[in-house]
Amino acid sequence: MALELYNPFDELIFDESFCFLTGKLSLESVSVFPEWLLDHFKIGDDPFEMMEKEKIFRYRDLRLPCTSEVKNAFDQLDEKFREAYQKGYEGIAALEEELIFQWSAKIVYGIMHHEFQHEKKRMARRGEEFQISKDLKERFGLFHLMLQSVIKPVKFKGRKPWSLVVFPLKYSADIFSYRDDMINLLFTMGVDQFGFIIHMQDNGAIAEREQELLEKMKGYVLHPVQYEELYAKFHYSDYLLQYRPKYNIEFTDNQVIIESVPMSADQNRPLFGFWDQKVYAQLLANYWEVYGIRQEDIIRHQRPMLSFLQDPYSHDFIDPEKIDLPF
Structure with a gap:
């Protein structure tokens, strides 16, 4: 039986009760932007404006629901990036491309999660169903599959x-x-x-x-x-x-x-x-x-x-x- 992986875009699931990466019950959360980065630049309390201009978060409020396994995996990933960050250009340039992709992709997906979650709630209040195009479902589903390489045996050949x-x-x-x-x-x-x-x-x-x-x-x-x-x-x-x-x-x-x-x-x-x-x-x-x-x-x-x-x-x-x- 082939390995099966979670795809939130099948049913457009952006619920705080379920892990963004596995679909399992969420018991933890991870910051979209690494907390050390927010602290270093003192931007944690700065406003982060969503595509719908009336909705504004603070940077530190942007979090992704996850399991403890996923949180630990991203904490380890972030620590590797942080160690490279402290070495400047030479440190980042020496990182594997896949690690830079994973670190960046978590931020992009985190913003996507909050955008879609907000839009889904906004449309529900109007009695409408949230939908995205078939092409975007396919693109984002593949993107999510690539991001699962942080915790699953997803390999790039x-x-x-x-x-x-x-x-x-x-x-x-x-x-x-x-x-x-x-x-x-x-x-x-x-x-x-x-x-x-x-x-x-x-x-x-x-x-x-x-x-x-x-x-x-x-x-x-x-x-x-x-x-x-x-x-x-x-x-x-x-x-x-x-x-x-x-x-x-x-x-x-x-x-x-x-x-x-x-x-x-x-x-x-x-x-x-x-x-x-x-x-x-x-x-x-x-x-x-x-x-x-x-x-x-x-x-x-x-x-x-x-x-x-x-x-x-x-x-x-x-x-x-x-x-x-x-x-």
């Missing part, structure tokens, strides 16, 4: 399901920069000494698209404005990706093996759609708002598009030390 880039980053010591896109399974985190960006379900396609730029980055400690630009590239590339990732999944008696299928285009359409500079500039302006950089500053009349990553003429990587903007 060959090509990984994600794009992940880790890089040195110079930031003010008190800044915690974080963004997520739970629908498209994107996550990024930037602090002093390091940053990383992960797309959790693109089979490496976006990292391959940006491979030339990522090679040019090596040896540099990025400025925050460069970090934001890099994430904007990942985010917009995800929007342009025209194919769904595919997987060969083998269920055996004692394990699940997930093998990512390389993405390839057919003759009718390319892997990525047309890159619209105006749309990209609008997205990038949102990330650069803190610097007072607007869309009209990015697309400039009769001048190359503004970039802090590459020189528009030579295409060389721009030395972060030459960027005259605050950290």
Whole structure:
């Protein structure tokens, strides 16, 4: 008999009585954002705004119901990440990619859990049934399956399901920069000494698209404005990706093996759609708002598009030390 694993998206279960990862009776809970991280940056009591703007949590109130087994597993995972965090970029870069995925995926799933739980309750008050599309059920169910690798024999074979880039980053010591896109399974985190960006379900396609730029980055400690630009590239590339990732999944008696299928285009359409500079500039302006950089500053009349990553003429990587903007 093949190994059977829990999938909350079959019945859209986001109840506090059941473990988010196993579906068993919940006796414990685990913080969505690690408590040591909240304490370090003193953001535990800061507001966390949900997609529905009227609902606001505190960071420390975001918790996931779980069994003691799941709590222990994530506590051990988090301790490994914390030890690497304390070593800065070198520590994080030395971590196995799967561990970074698991650590980040718990945060993304935790936000998803609270978003869906809130929406389910809101619709119930209106006498309506909460539903999500078949495609999202499939995507999120697969994401949940991958996250179960923390406690179950879920193995990744060959090509990984994600794009992940880790890089040195110079930031003010008190800044915690974080963004997520739970629908498209994107996550990024930037602090002093390091940053990383992960797309959790693109089979490496976006990292391959940006491979030339990522090679040019090596040896540099990025400025925050460069970090934001890099994430904007990942985010917009995800929007342009025209194919769904595919997987060969083998269920055996004692394990699940997930093998990512390389993405390839057919003759009718390319892997990525047309890159619209105006749309990209609008997205990038949102990330650069803190610097007072607007869309009209990015697309400039009769001048190359503004970039802090590459020189528009030579295409060389721009030395972060030459960027005259605050950290």
